[in-house]
Structure formats: C-alpha cells, structure tokens
Amino acid sequence: MRGKNVWTKRFYFSYKELDTLAEFLEDKAANGWEMTSLLGNTFGFRKTEPRQAKFSVEIVEADIDETQKQQFIEYCEADGWKHIFDAGKLQFFENENPDADPIHTDEEVKLDLVYRHCRGLSIGLNLSMVAIALLISGFLIWNLDYRDMYTSGIVVNIFVLITLAMMALYQCIEFCLWYRRSKQAVTMGKAPRYKQTKVARFLDIAIYIWATAAIWLDDVVDAFYSQSTVLIALVFFFIIGTAGFIFLYNLYQAKFNKDGKTHTGLFLLLGVAFVALMVWASYTFFMPASLSEDEGDVFLTVQELGETSTGTSEHWVVHEGSPLDRHESGSDRWGSKKVYYELYTARFDRFYDAIVEEGYLARDKVYEEVADKAFGADKVFLLGKAESLTMWLLLYDEKILYLETRGFDLTEKQKEMIGEKVKVEER
Amino acid sequence: MAREKFKTLTEQMYYVLMALQEERCGVDVMAVVKEMTDQRIKLGPGTLYALLGDFQREGLIKETEAVGSKRSYQLTDEGKERLKQEHERHMLLIRDYQQYFKGGQR
Known part of the structure; x- marks a missing residue:
C-alpha cells in the first residue's frame, strides 16, 4: 500500500537471494524511498530524496549475542557501511559510495554462511511438510474403510499429500542445485549467484498458494466438524488472523501514519493480541457447536416402542475422526424406563478394535452371541443383563447398534421394529 | 573437491593471521591488512568477522x-605454527616455479 510519504510493500526473498533484496532496496532508494521497517516479508518505506547508494543485506549467526552483533556492525561501519536496520538474523547496511567494496570479500566464507542458514531452514521446512503429510495420511488411512467419515474425499487428501511431497522435493532439489552451482562457481573463482529468477519466485509463491488452498479445501474446513483436528482449525485461524493483521498494518502505514515512524514494537504486540483474539474467538464461537449437533428427532424412543408417552429425549450426532467418533446417539426416558443407543456407520473389525480401546468391551472376554432373529441383524451379542438393564450389540451390514434398555424388556415386536428402523436409517 | 578447513589458507586468511601477530581488534586488522598490501587485498568486514570466529x-x-563490543585477538602458538606452515608452502611454490623455469622458456 502506498501513501504520500510512506509505503509498505511485500517482497518475497530467501536467505540465498540477499543480492536481489539489496538491489530491491537500491531501486527504492533511487526512487526516493528509505527503508524503515520489516515485518515478515513486508517492508516499510519513508519518502526521502532520491539517492544512488549501495545496499548490503547480511546474515549473522543465530546464536550470537548483542555484543557480538555490535562488534560485527562496528566492523562494517569502520569500512564505510552504515547500519540501517536490525531484523534479527538479517542486518541491513547502506553505503553512500555505489562502488564500495562488498562486506563479504571471500565468496567461500559467505557461501558457507548462507548455506548453513538455508540448510537449517530447508530441513525445518521439509520436516514440517513431512509432519503435515503424515498427519493427513494418518487421517486418510484411518478413514479409508469408512464411507461416511468426516473427510471430504480421498482424492482431495491424495492431492494434498502429492502437493506436500512436491513442495518438499522442489525445495530439496532447488536448494541442492543452487549449492552445487555456487560451490562450483567459488572453486572457479567466480561469485555464486544469490539471486532468484522471476520464474523461480513465481513457482515458489504458486506452490505455496496451491498447497494452502488444497489444505484449506480439505482438512481445515472439515476441522470444524472434527475435534481431533481442532489444531488444524486453530492454525487456519492463526493464518487468517495474521493475514488480517498484516492487511490492517499496511492500511495504517499507507493511509493514516503521518509521522513516518513505524512503531514496529507496538504493532508486533497488537499483532500477537489480534491473532490470539482471532484464535480464541474462532475456538469459542465455532468449535464446540460443531463438534456435536443436536439433530432433532430421536431415532428410537420409548414411545415408539409402545411404552407409554415420551418423557425427555436427546439426540446427538458426533463428528470426529474415528468410527467411534462419527456416530449418532440418543436417549429417551420416561419414569424408570429408558432407551439409550449409539448407531455407528462402520465395519465391525475396526469398530471392535476401537470400542475395546474405549473400554466398552474387554478383548479377552467372549461375549454371548445369541440366536435372536427378531432384530434382523447379522449377529447379535448380549453384552450384559443385570437387574433391569439389558445391553445389546447388533451388527448389520455396515451399521452397528449399541442398545441399552432399562426398566423393561424388549418384546419380539419391538425388536423387529428396531431392526427395520436400522435398515431404513440412512443418516 | 572441497578444501579442508584451513589446510591451505586463502590470501585473506593468511593476512589476517599475519596481522594478529600482534594483539589487535578487528577494525585495526582491516586497516593493517590494507596497509600491508597497499590495498591490494580487499578484506570485507563480513569476511573478517566470519574468519575471526572460525579461527x-x-x-x-x-x-x-x-x-x-570491542574485542582484541592475538595468534596462539597453534596459529603461529599454522602461519609458518603456510609460509613454507608458499616458499615451496616459489622454489618449484623458479626451478621449473630456470634457464629457459617453457
């Protein structure tokens, strides 16, 4: 965004493109813009007189203390380089003499420094992508067996995985090729290339937008319905919050900041608060409501079973990431009579493992399979019967019904009715 | 093939070590190297800073x-030995050159 006296502009760069960044600043200085701030990839400029100057952007070691940094700056200033901005690992210098000698005169030393920083970042980035890929593939594999899981589609998931793999591969190949070429150049006494072509930059940006869009389309949207992916949703809101903050920051700098001061510290503080607020608000107002929904009618009521009138009814559909978590459950009670059920859409083998984990069943216990044809189920297990409580597990083709009745025993007619309801139920 | 670290020294490494025969701070090292080489060797502050850390x-x-933030440095005995080895290597190069081209054109 551009105002009369201030200008904020995004400029994408990596540590191995510092010459391009320096040229960008030289170009801005020649057009009368002086750098005043850097937040992420957004540079702030203030209007000054146009001037020809040489710029240099230097990496400093991540672990150096303030004294060591000052020492480095003193060396540079003693050589005619004016320190203009401190951005942590990146230090910005300006020299009035456009023909001044560079800050680094030994290309091997500089390459070594840049390589070490880029390698660290590259490893970190790729590990993050692998972690995300594993997370997504974990959900994918988990859900392959189920037709009605929260995921919006296997194809989209595979698309996301391929995207992440391509990003990691692209990063690795591009970085290795750059380092190989640079090393060769140094060996031959030439300067390595610390610039990036427009095509490479376009690819870089495009691939990130692609990946972000793919992830957003799939898992982040579904995260609203999935407690197990709340983290992804929070990250999504974090990104939205950050983007919103950067937009507001740019707007302020371009339109309302009259004195030209950047107030970076204050804005960073406001930014953190804004993003935290976004995450909190999204979690508070969106998440709990979508984790489980009241979906109106009760599937199986005491009244339907012919047991007097309905007392209180509750019916919930719970959306999560496992067969146990994607189910509907309901209860209806009248006086001492109660029906409670959980209806799952899942294949039994995975369901069985899951409910054993949840403690509903003991793996080493043999449950009584009863030959009760009335339910119309493939298999009927009587899980327990104690006093007035009876617990059933009914296995149908791709539906599983856990059923409890309290205070009354099911009649044959009631069992038939339950079986019919399960078969027609396509929730 | 990559050069083993400090097995052979670049000109800038060589002159930085030479300048540190005496106790000096980085800014002084830059000035002394310029003076010693009549500004032939360009020793950038970034390069000097990295070299001092590595050394x-x-x-x-x-x-x-x-x-x-002003820190002064001086050669250790190991540094002196390394500088001496490098000097001897240079002398060998010069001797070989002279012997090879001695008495005629090649």
Whole structure:
C-alpha cells in the first residue's frame, strides 16, 4: 500500500537471494524511498530524496549475542557501511559510495554462511511438510474403510499429500542445485549467484498458494466438524488472523501514519493480541457447536416402542475422526424406563478394535452371541443383563447398534421394529 | 573437491593471521591488512568477522581483551605454527616455479 510519504510493500526473498533484496532496496532508494521497517516479508518505506547508494543485506549467526552483533556492525561501519536496520538474523547496511567494496570479500566464507542458514531452514521446512503429510495420511488411512467419515474425499487428501511431497522435493532439489552451482562457481573463482529468477519466485509463491488452498479445501474446513483436528482449525485461524493483521498494518502505514515512524514494537504486540483474539474467538464461537449437533428427532424412543408417552429425549450426532467418533446417539426416558443407543456407520473389525480401546468391551472376554432373529441383524451379542438393564450389540451390514434398555424388556415386536428402523436409517 | 578447513589458507586468511601477530581488534586488522598490501587485498568486514570466529573456534587465535563490543585477538602458538606452515608452502611454490623455469622458456 502506498501513501504520500510512506509505503509498505511485500517482497518475497530467501536467505540465498540477499543480492536481489539489496538491489530491491537500491531501486527504492533511487526512487526516493528509505527503508524503515520489516515485518515478515513486508517492508516499510519513508519518502526521502532520491539517492544512488549501495545496499548490503547480511546474515549473522543465530546464536550470537548483542555484543557480538555490535562488534560485527562496528566492523562494517569502520569500512564505510552504515547500519540501517536490525531484523534479527538479517542486518541491513547502506553505503553512500555505489562502488564500495562488498562486506563479504571471500565468496567461500559467505557461501558457507548462507548455506548453513538455508540448510537449517530447508530441513525445518521439509520436516514440517513431512509432519503435515503424515498427519493427513494418518487421517486418510484411518478413514479409508469408512464411507461416511468426516473427510471430504480421498482424492482431495491424495492431492494434498502429492502437493506436500512436491513442495518438499522442489525445495530439496532447488536448494541442492543452487549449492552445487555456487560451490562450483567459488572453486572457479567466480561469485555464486544469490539471486532468484522471476520464474523461480513465481513457482515458489504458486506452490505455496496451491498447497494452502488444497489444505484449506480439505482438512481445515472439515476441522470444524472434527475435534481431533481442532489444531488444524486453530492454525487456519492463526493464518487468517495474521493475514488480517498484516492487511490492517499496511492500511495504517499507507493511509493514516503521518509521522513516518513505524512503531514496529507496538504493532508486533497488537499483532500477537489480534491473532490470539482471532484464535480464541474462532475456538469459542465455532468449535464446540460443531463438534456435536443436536439433530432433532430421536431415532428410537420409548414411545415408539409402545411404552407409554415420551418423557425427555436427546439426540446427538458426533463428528470426529474415528468410527467411534462419527456416530449418532440418543436417549429417551420416561419414569424408570429408558432407551439409550449409539448407531455407528462402520465395519465391525475396526469398530471392535476401537470400542475395546474405549473400554466398552474387554478383548479377552467372549461375549454371548445369541440366536435372536427378531432384530434382523447379522449377529447379535448380549453384552450384559443385570437387574433391569439389558445391553445389546447388533451388527448389520455396515451399521452397528449399541442398545441399552432399562426398566423393561424388549418384546419380539419391538425388536423387529428396531431392526427395520436400522435398515431404513440412512443418516 | 572441497578444501579442508584451513589446510591451505586463502590470501585473506593468511593476512589476517599475519596481522594478529600482534594483539589487535578487528577494525585495526582491516586497516593493517590494507596497509600491508597497499590495498591490494580487499578484506570485507563480513569476511573478517566470519574468519575471526572460525579461527577462534579452531584455536588459531585467542581473544585477549573485551571492552564493550570491542574485542582484541592475538595468534596462539597453534596459529603461529599454522602461519609458518603456510609460509613454507608458499616458499615451496616459489622454489618449484623458479626451478621449473630456470634457464629457459617453457
């Protein structure tokens, strides 16, 4: 965004493109813009007189203390380089003499420094992508067996995985090729290339937008319905919050900041608060409501079973990431009579493992399979019967019904009715 | 093939070690190298800073004084030995050159 006296502009760069960044600043200085701030990839400029100057952007070691940094700056200033901005690992210098000698005169030393920083970042980035890929593939594999899981589609998931793999591969190949070429150049006494072509930059940006869009389309949207992916949703809101903050920051700098001061510290503080607020608000107002929904009618009521009138009814559909978590459950009670059920859409083998984990069943216990044809189920297990409580597990083709009745025993007619309801139920 | 660290020294490494025969701070080292080489060797501040760190880690120089951000360094015995070895290597190069071209054109 551009105002009369201030200008904020995004400029994408990596540590191995510092010459391009320096040229960008030289170009801005020649057009009368002086750098005043850097937040992420957004540079702030203030209007000054146009001037020809040489710029240099230097990496400093991540672990150096303030004294060591000052020492480095003193060396540079003693050589005619004016320190203009401190951005942590990146230090910005300006020299009035456009023909001044560079800050680094030994290309091997500089390459070594840049390589070490880029390698660290590259490893970190790729590990993050692998972690995300594993997370997504974990959900994918988990859900392959189920037709009605929260995921919006296997194809989209595979698309996301391929995207992440391509990003990691692209990063690795591009970085290795750059380092190989640079090393060769140094060996031959030439300067390595610390610039990036427009095509490479376009690819870089495009691939990130692609990946972000793919992830957003799939898992982040579904995260609203999935407690197990709340983290992804929070990250999504974090990104939205950050983007919103950067937009507001740019707007302020371009339109309302009259004195030209950047107030970076204050804005960073406001930014953190804004993003935290976004995450909190999204979690508070969106998440709990979508984790489980009241979906109106009760599937199986005491009244339907012919047991007097309905007392209180509750019916919930719970959306999560496992067969146990994607189910509907309901209860209806009248006086001492109660029906409670959980209806799952899942294949039994995975369901069985899951409910054993949840403690509903003991793996080493043999449950009584009863030959009760009335339910119309493939298999009927009587899980327990104690006093007035009876617990059933009914296995149908791709539906599983856990059923409890309290205070009354099911009649044959009631069992038939339950079986019919399960078969027609396509929730 | 990659050069083993400090097995052979670049011109800039060589002159930095030479300048640190005496206790000096980084700014002085830059000035002395310029003077010694009549500005033939360009020693950028970034390169000097990185070299001083590397030399110190390798035990070729030691920090002798630190006043605020100003730090002074001096060659260690190991550094002196390394500089001497490099000098001898250069002398060998010169001797070989002279012997090879002695008495005629090649």
